[in-house]
């Protein structure tokens with residue numbers, strides 16, 4: 609894979625993970641005073657590029673102190689095992705609910721194969737390597753991490769997943785939000801700004817928690833959000849209301865299908881109807897095929913996630 613990265617300023621670099629298509633998922637390198645941390649890892653196919661970037665930046669592998677996947681979903685943490693093998697001094701920081709899946713990845717592998725399908729899973733995820741328990745720090749809400757001259761604060765941020773943390777960097781006042789602050793693909797940005805998409809990925813979509821989490825993140829008065837999908841976005845207070853509205857819209861879309869057996873195709877159609885209206889209102893002029901190329905997988909995953917939510921909320 610070709611190394612592709614972007615200097616986000618303030619000692620933060622985003623790195624293309626080459627997950628599914630360019631521009632879909634990135635991860636981040638943060639540096640301060642000769643120490644470095646990685647936020648999210650991409651998959652095992654990203655590891656070589658991360659090591660190349662370290663070399664290019666003049667950092668030895670031993671200078672990376674922390675690898676911090678925001679949550680265990682494999683576009684965020686799938687390469688953690690491979691990366692930890694190449695970074696001898698690094699410790700892995702993971703939400704305390706997710707840590708055991710990093711130490712023994714067999715369960716998460718089975719779950720992801722179920723979500724993505726065996727063929728796609730084999731193509732994207734390579735082998736998931738276990739990480740030595742002694743190198744894993746279980747993150748809890750409010751935990752502080754010193755990195756050179758900067759300080760990172762971890763927050764427990766349920767909504768997208770129960771095992772999700774966001775990391776606020778005190779220097780840039782930016783928050784590494786994983787999937788919690790939604791997705792914004794650059795191709796969908798118009799003169800109205802980034803097009804925010806709420807990823808209700810299976811199986812832990814939790815509307816009430818997500819609303820609370822967004823309020824908590826906004827109370828921190830972040831200057832920007834470093835999204836995994838894709839890159840940094842400015843002016844979070846202007847974007848948070850869109851995400852709140854999307855949580856409510858998803859619930860309204862899903863509710864009529866409560867009690868319906870396997871409504872995933874109907875949910876997908878209803879979501880597309882919703883997204884087409886939103887894209888149009890956002891000034892998007894792309895052909896539907898292009899919109900589908902950019903959002904198709906996410907809409908499908910949202911439909912599956914809403915179905916899982918209906919089952920758990922009603923069950």
Ligand SMILES: [Zn+2]
Pocket residue numbers: 679681768769787809
């Ligand atoms: Zn996720």
